[in-house]
Amino acid sequence: MAHPLESLVLRHTHRLVSPDGPAGEGAGAARQFDAALTSVGFKLSTELLERLSGLSESVVLDTARQTLSTVSEMVGAHVRHNTYFIDFPANVPDTEDFWARCVAEALADDDSRENVLTQLTRGALNLLSLPTYGRYQHTYEEMLAAQDELIASAGDRVTVLHLGRDLDHELTDLYLSLAGSTTPLGEDDLRDLGTLAEWCVLGPQPETIPVRENRAVVNEARLTVGEDLLLDTVTDVLRLACALSGGDVTLQEPTRFRTLPRPLRRALLAGLDAVIAANPAKLADVNRHREPFKRLGERLHPHEYPRWPHAADVFAVARGEKQARSFDSLLEEHLNAYDVLGAVELLKSAPGKLFRALDLLLRTAADQRERDAVVDAAVRVAPDVSGRVVLSVREHLHNRARETGEPRIFVNRRGRAWVTPDARRPVPAADRDRLITALDTEIRRRLPAPDRLLIDPEILDVALPLTGRATTAGLGVLPRGSTSAVDGKRLRFFVYWKQTEERTDYDLSALLLRADYSTDGWLSYTNLTAVGGKHSGDITEAPDGATEFIELSLDRVRGTFIVPQVNIFAGERFEEVEESFFGFMLREPEQKGRPFEPRTVRMKSDLRGAGRVALPLVFQRGEDKQWRAKWLHLYLTGTPSANRVEENQVSVSKLVRALVERDQLTVRHLLDLMPVAPANVTRCTGAWTPPPDPVTYIGLEPLEGLHPDSHIITLKNLRDLIPD
Template sequence: MSDLEALVIARRLRVPVDAPAGAAPGWGEAAARQLDAALLTAGFTCSPALLGRLSHLPGEAVLDLGVRVLAAVRTLAGDHVLHNAYFVDFPRNVPDTLEFWAGLLRQALLDPVTAERARPEIVDLLDFPAYGRYQHTYADLLAAHAELVPLASDRVTVLELGGSLEAETRALFLSMAGSEAPLAEEDLAALRLLAASCADEPERIPVRENRAVLNEARLAAGRPPLVDTVTDVLRLACALSGGDVTLATPTRFRSFRRAERRALLRALDAVATPAKLGDVPRHRERWKRLGERLHPHEYPLLPRAAQVFEVARGTREAPSLDSRVEAALADGRPAEAVTLLANAPGALLRRLDHLLRLSPSARDVLDAAARAAAHASGRVLLSLREHVQNRLSPAPGRVFTNRHGRAFTTPDSRPPLDREVLAHALALLDEEITRRLPDPGELIVDPDMLGVALPLSGKAVAPGLGMLPRGSISPVDGELLRFFVHWRQAERRTDYDLSALMLDDSYGDEIHVSWTNYSSGFARYSGDLTEAPEGASEFVDIRLAAATRSIIIPQVHVYAGEPFDEAAEAFFGYMTRNDEQRGLPFEPRTVRMKSDLRGSGRVALPLAFLRDGDGAWRVKWLHLYLKGYPDFNQVEGNRVTASLLVRSIVEREYLTVRYLADRLRAKGSSAAHTTYLGPAAPAELPEGARVVTPATLHELIPA
């Protein structure tokens, strides 16, 4: 399978079909139905249009395509590996923790070699031959479990018929490149692959990181880069060096070819106006290193490019807008700060809360915000709208999250803002957002979509199956909830531990299941695996009806070895099923969500499961990582931090599809087209309808 074909299937759930339709089905119809049956075992199925198109292809072509499609969707659901469990009968016959350890100790003492090595004052579980390693084969696991009984409530994800691979690749590229929200690291890598094969470009490229990736492709094709700030040139240099275009981590610049040096310096000379030189000090050290590679002194006809490096070295003054604003605020001159920010609408709106707290005239600040709103990006308006609505009531704490999902909380010490001021700010934001939204025509919204949070940033959300933005809420159906983690170490022994922290409504009275506590009434742990040269899986089983706690927080801890972003493979997900279904510990058609684990923290908090007052369960998406300790992380050591973080996310009011749907309805329309917002497109939509799913929700964020 080509990388492009796999990308289209995984990101859009569309199967590119290049071959022309034939007149006679031949045995392609039988091959198509065989493929559909194989897809069902992984929780996928062909749409009628896709099944009909495949039926008219040669059978050999259907088989070849089917192998590639099946591989892509199995990887998407986590079914591309064998998920063994430490206890062969899991979730049945899981022993008591201390009883299990005592049995290992008795067994070890009967072994002369182990008994001689053991130290009576220290009991190390890793010294026991039977601990932390599979004691049975995957075939033994298969034999120990009854076959899964399929139910209508199992997940069935529909694969739609796509156009040619070229057309599907182009559509995916334009959608990602023109995204109003920053992309995740994996999506930036996908965008780089797409950019190398697509000549077209979107009309707008609002996100600077995306622009850097496209500029790399433009330079390779001999076209000038698209830049309008000096930082755009710095990002492009990072892209050419295989570095971080987000500028979050330092890049080791390579030696550039003469043509590349000339192109970079020409681009720099074109944008290095006195007003824009103020951006240089923010990345002073990077500019110094880049200057050593570009040799600007060799290009006397590009004097403004040389000035950039003079500012970086400190031989030329270029105060930034931020420094001038901070100086005005520090000297008690908020009106001057507002005047300075008038030429930077986005910066003014991002500081609105601070300016309202410092300014003696809230009316003047709001008037400036109204003027700025007409020129700021739609994402800034939506982000500010979410911020302002959360200032209406006191928050238990403030959550700060970086681009890698690393999070921490602080008490909210900000003084409250006047409710009339907040109401005025909300009204002007609602008016501007509504004005920018497209004409929806006839608007149809699936109720399951209303709780999905708007993707104002996708940086901390790794792509995967059933993924939603942070803050989204979706229902949980089924009697059993089962978490799973799978990892495979790259070079050294790596031990990940799956755990679950369970709290009451007040985020206290905690209990847990983990490798130190295999069972806690309604929850059960599958057993501890301490190395994964060929891959290892752990599970936690929750009986929701018997749950004595209302908040369940699954966690993945790096106990020892490689962090998430260094392991050969690491992913987390959850399944739901009913008790009578039985089946293996891992059944792909019951997987509701699966995504890769990656992040700079050593404790992952992907989700939180919450029980409503009526007994129904919901899942709220977190996408958080805690820093943790270098080694030996476990649920007992971070329960306070985890509960504070989760509470801050759960009690925060996120801007969701419900808000946009209300704005679209308020806009009104007399157009004849249809806009559908839902988890997937239904078959009965009229031709030409615009379909917005979670995968394409970023396309609805106004420019």
């Protein structure tokens, strides 16, 4: 049997762990496996097909079962996608006609007639009281029988699965990549890192673990096997305590600390004591998280361990019994006195904080002498700032060139977004340009200089993943702010959800905006046929799972923007349902096919954000008349119930405008800075033969035929492109 961790490797790398087993005549089974994969939009690489063909049939079939299960879940084909209207997108009725039909059927039903008549006499009608509204009126099998078969198209998605190494090597490589990431991981990747750490904690380790959330997850595994902990600050210990209690290692959500066994309590107290003994000034870090430290102290009982007095000091500071002046309070003192030069001098000892305060310092500076001091200090400390922060500030400064008063968007770690007018004073153009030039120079210094660089042009407009929280788990998902081409005449998107306990009603809608972001129309359960599109029908409960679809003929859409959204009308939040995900498909008119065809799915992403209105992406028609997707991964707070596209169109429009008009740093920007001769750069377009020597390849998906020693960067490890 295949190891359960092989599916984790497949999800992250699109590689199959090298199948192991007796040799045999597996060619026929391997071809059948490849054909089955094609039906869900995947295929075996030539190398992998050859490897499977030389194994026994039983090994191939075992590999096929687990692989098909994993890739089906990746694309959303592991569940049944039914539609309310059995032959959607054909024969979708007008909304009023459909409602009238439901009322007529209710009046013809002895059980519902009296209730419906009573409501009608009162002048209002609850659609949910109609027996045929909001619930499937046919089985999944009946829906399939009413649909034509999909006609294959050259434009259908094909994701190639490649041959990997043995399980230990694949797990170690993936662990080193995730643990050593220079950017924070998303929730799913962080959870997978925890699983990998348990397996790999005694093996090779990354040289550094720069992201502290990653360090907490790794420390939890190290603690379990008795390895030394990786601790630099008291906050590292706090994050580890959160991990041990099943809480949030990012410290964004409060953790309810568990009662820990004595060995774990001793390990945490010893860690705190060692950190403060090595550098007493780090007591000041307690002030940032006083409440969590107070609650942790109640669980650790530091008074029972007098041999660790420095640990006791940590909790004394948290309780206010001991003073420890924080760095931030010293900085605030300078800023409140408009002492920019003093603030700069202080911040030189904290380069990352200096970079994050650059905009404020330049706006606070009284004259050019002070602004020069700010810029000079930033240039001087730039080599000591993480690459992620350098790139973030570079992107920020570029967007500061926009006029004051333009919308400013804020997005928290959980995707919650809001917009406000930008009331800040502008940063002087000369100082901004000096900083941008200096930051590009610093970035160029850190980038590698490959002998031969191969580039997939489709990755050039992908936004740099400066945080893993700017994306979600799924297939074909790009970081927030990325753009990608939309090739196809029919756009169909979908939402699937399955409730956990209470009745849950999600509503898929589409808001259409004009070029000035004003509303042109919408599609929803209240508007089933409009603006060149059709809605598959309202489903109001999902005990066994439910799906809603919207299809648009792109050549009939009048507006400039199509904004899909998922509204929670009633029931469980995105984080409470058993499962929920969004995706979109592209088809040509002649393809026909079922409502959900896995090989036409271009993107499928989990819905797990905080908020009751999800905005996964926006489709925009450019001046060249071509449609492109821009990735949002945003959530609106919404209302506790009855969220509808009609009610949130203004706030959605503001969010879309703020993100669409913001320029993101993309892969193109880094490649333009990369110190490699133009003659050694090749764009992989059309018919193309891989070179025989090792290369650096950067693209959406791995290429077949590359030398095994090539350095390959794809969407799955794009974070590796961010310099240290």
